[in-house]
Amino acid sequence: MHRGLRFYFCIYRKILAQDLKSKMSYRADFIISTIGMICTNISGFLSFWILFQNFPSVGGWSYYEMLFLYGFSLVAMTPVQCLLDNNWSLRYQVFSGDFVKYCFRPMNLFFYYQSEVFDVKGLGQMVFGIGTLIYAWVHLELACTAWMVLKLVVYLVSASLVMAALQNAAAASCFWIENSFYLLDLVMRFKDYAKYPMTIFNPVFRFVFTFVLPIAFIAYYPSLVILRPEAVPLLSWLSPLIAILLFYLSYKIWMKGAAGYSGTGS
Amino acid sequence: MSYIIEIKHITKEFKVLNRHEGLKGSLKDLFSRDYRIVRAVDDISMNIAQGEIVGYLGPNGAGKSTTIKMMTGILQPSSGEIVVNGQIPYKNRTRNAKEIGVVFGQRSQLWWSLPLVESFKLLRDIYEVPEAEYRAMLDLYRSLVDIESLLHKPVRQMSLGQRTLSDILAAFLHNPKIVFLDEPTIGLDVSMKAKIRTLIHALNREKQTTVILTTHDMGDVDALCRRIVIIDKGKMLYDNDIEHLKRFFGSYRTLKIRMDGDLQQSAEAIAQQMPEFRVSADTDWISVLVDEEQASVMAVLARLQERYRIRDMQLEEISTEAVIKKIYEEGTQ
Numbered sequence: 001m002h003r004g005l006r007f008y009f010c011i012y013r014k015i016l017a018q019d020l021k022s023k024m025s026y027r028a029d030f031i032i033s034t035i036g037m038i039c040t041n042i043s044g045f046l047s048f049w050i051l052f053q054n055f056p057s058v059g060g061w062s063y064y065e066m067l068f069l070y071g072f073s074l075v076a077m078t079p080v081q082c083l084l085d086n087n088w089s090l091r092y093q094v095f096s097g098d099f100v101k102y103c104f105r106p107m108n109l110f111f112y113y114q115s116e117v118f119d120v121k122g123l124g125q126m127v128f129g130i131g132t133l134i135y136a137w138v139h140l141e142l143a144c145t146a147w148m149v150l151k152l153v154v155y156l157v158s159a160s161l162v163m164a165a166l167q168n169a170a171a172a173s174c175f176w177i178e179n180s181f182y183l184l185d186l187v188m189r190f191k192d193y194a195k196y197p198m199t200i201f202n203p204v205f206r207f208v209f210t211f212v213l214p215i216a217f218i219a220y221y222p223s224l225v226i227l228r229p230e231a232v233p234l235l236s237w238l239s240p241l242i243a244i245l246l247f248y249l250s251y252k253i254w255m256k257g258a259a260g261y262s263g264t265g266s
Numbered sequence: 267m268s269y270i271i272e273i274k275h276i277t278k279e280f281k282v283l284n285r286h287e288g289l290k291g292s293l294k295d296l297f298s299r300d301y302r303i304v305r306a307v308d309d310i311s312m313n314i315a316q317g318e319i320v321g322y323l324g325p326n327g328a329g330k331s332t333t334i335k336m337m338t339g340i341l342q343p344s345s346g347e348i349v350v351n352g353q354i355p356y357k358n359r360t361r362n363a364k365e366i367g368v369v370f371g372q373r374s375q376l377w378w379s380l381p382l383v384e385s386f387k388l389l390r391d392i393y394e395v396p397e398a399e400y401r402a403m404l405d406l407y408r409s410l411v412d413i414e415s416l417l418h419k420p421v422r423q424m425s426l427g428q429r430t431l432s433d434i435l436a437a438f439l440h441n442p443k444i445v446f447l448d449e450p451t452i453g454l455d456v457s458m459k460a461k462i463r464t465l466i467h468a469l470n471r472e473k474q475t476t477v478i479l480t481t482h483d484m485g486d487v488d489a490l491c492r493r494i495v496i497i498d499k500g501k502m503l504y505d506n507d508i509e510h511l512k513r514f515f516g517s518y519r520t521l522k523i524r525m526d527g528d529l530q531q532s533a534e535a536i537a538q539q540m541p542e543f544r545v546s547a548d549t550d551w552i553s554v555l556v557d558e559e560q561a562s563v564m565a566v567l568a569r570l571q572e573r574y575r576i577r578d579m580q581l582e583e584i585s586t587e588a589v590i591k592k593i594y595e596e597g598t599q
């Protein structure tokens with residue numbers, strides 16, 4: 001059954017409103033996790049800053065360019081963190097058989113599953129990211145034209161899609177593999193390398209991060225389009241297309257796994 | 267007559283990897299093609315009409331849940347045909363979902379952190395239930411069970427029984443044509459069981475909802491099902507009215523009498539007098555298992571009264587429990 005975007009949008013809004021309401025009622029939990037999020041971001045930023053106290057540039061990238069990359073990756077990761085956080089419990093739900101409950105509703109299974117959890121903490125990360133981006137933007141004296149902003153938005157969206165694709169695919173592996181947590185964890189660890197220009201890695205890793213575990217598309221290739229438009233590899237320009245393709249593939253993989261799921265014997 | 271569920275010769279086989287032991291074994295498993303076939307459902311056919319309540323019974327591992335999964339569309343039969351509501355469930359999983367309700371005992375399908383009434387509202391939107399029908403349904407629920415106290419409780423704070431009750435209400439909310447209940451009374455206390463039975467019965471009567479129920483509690487069967495289907499090791503053993511089943515095993519009834527004197531001795535005397543019936547005694551009662559094909563209970567009682575002074579008597583039907591137990595143990599051959 002195909003239902004319109006409006007239907008899904010409306011349902012999502014209602015679930016979200018209810019979910020937020022119930023989260024607010026656990027106030028201590030809410031405050032502690034917000035503080036935790038702020039600390040994580042500050043410490044991430046500190047280690048970044050300390051690095052630059054010792055090196056004037058990394059892989060030919062200046063401090064502010066690196067800062068731009070850093071902010072860019074933070075913002076790009078927000079949608080995944082907020083909207084697809086339930087991927088983290090997929091493995092458990094599949095293993096215990098609880099996942100079967102998602103299979104009986106007359107709507108898209110992927111949507112239904114992900115709609116159940118919205119991680120508010122991601123929003124704080126986005127604020128950090130946007131702040132960093134603007135700060136770097138001003139210091140790099142980048143133009144503030146409509147064309148630049150459009151480029152920024154399009155490439156941010158595609159970066160998010162790549163991120164989401166990686167997470168979906170890694171999470172969906174639990175439909176076939178029992179110990180899939182390591183895979184998900186591995187992918188999420190490697191995503192930290194997305195904050196660095198690929199030029200600092202040796203060719204082998206550069207190849208891996210482009211074609212095998214394409215984290216280079218999370219921040220590096222898209223940022224190039226904005227920071228160094230004169231010397232951009234073709235892959236950078238293509239990253240929106242690649243992002244859509246990767247996301248679509250990961251969605252198909254996820255759905256294929258879910259369609260084959262039949263629960264535990266009971 | 268057209269049926270709401272038609273099942274023709276379905277079979278479901280699972281491929282299970284033969285696991286080896288130890289570290290070396292698990293390495294071997296990684297590349298092993300050593301599969302064993304488990305036939306969970308083996309050539310089952312049945313037709314179910316709109317409005318029926320069917321008890322789907324069988325010992326543990328018989329294949330009940332597997333059959334239900336095929337009817338709801340989350341499993342594809344290895345062979346055979348299922349049509350539910352005129353559709354093949356596996357091929358139209360989402361469309362089928364709109365017409366059915368499902369409850370797996372002990373596995374809630376509600377939003378864990380939301381109060382029940384919010385879950386209901388979300389379900390109303392998801393199933394596109396018109397507001398008037400939604401209200402009418404809630405009113406019906408109110409008239410059947412006390413839901414006021416539950417409506418504003420988050421599901422995660424509910425007891426197992428309250429949660430099961432809520433899940434059943436949620437399954438009926440969009441007025442589906444069929445509701446599948448897989449062990450809905452598992453783990454519940456006597457009064458909650460009774461409440462849930464009354465509820466299912468009333469909803470079936472009010473809305474003509476077809477109900478397929480699996481259970482290990484014969485109380486559920488007695489309270490709800492006219493028709494029962496029994497399977498074992500994936501094979502169909504029985505499909506008919508519950509009354510028919512009892513007759514099928516001979517029309518036995520137990521006559522229990524109480525009298526003065528030593529019951530053990532009297533029982534032996536009666537056994538000699540009526541060698542065609544089985545007679546036993548415990549501390550309070552003498553039991554005579556009467557086969558009504560041979561003599562009516564009244565005739566037996568009259569004969570006994572000629573000889574003994576009977577102070578009290580009871581008549582016991584053979585229980586569903588006993589019949590089902592007998593079938594599980596020896597099949598219907």
Ligand SMILES: Nc1ncnc2c1ncn2[C@@H]1O[C@H](COP(=O)(O)OP(=O)(O)OP(=O)(O)O)[C@@H](O)[C@H]1O
Pocket residue numbers: 262263264265266280281282304305306324325326327328329330331332333
């Ligand atoms: N996913 C699966 N993979 C392999 N075998 C399975 C699977 N699901 C069920 N089985 C096997 O199929 C058989 C029937 O299982 P099923 O769950 O249908 O039984 P059941 O009648 O519901 O039993 P119970 O009353 O204990 O719930 C069992 O032998 C079970 O081990």
Ligand SMILES: [Mg+2]
Pocket residue numbers: 266330331332448
């Ligand atoms: Mg079962």
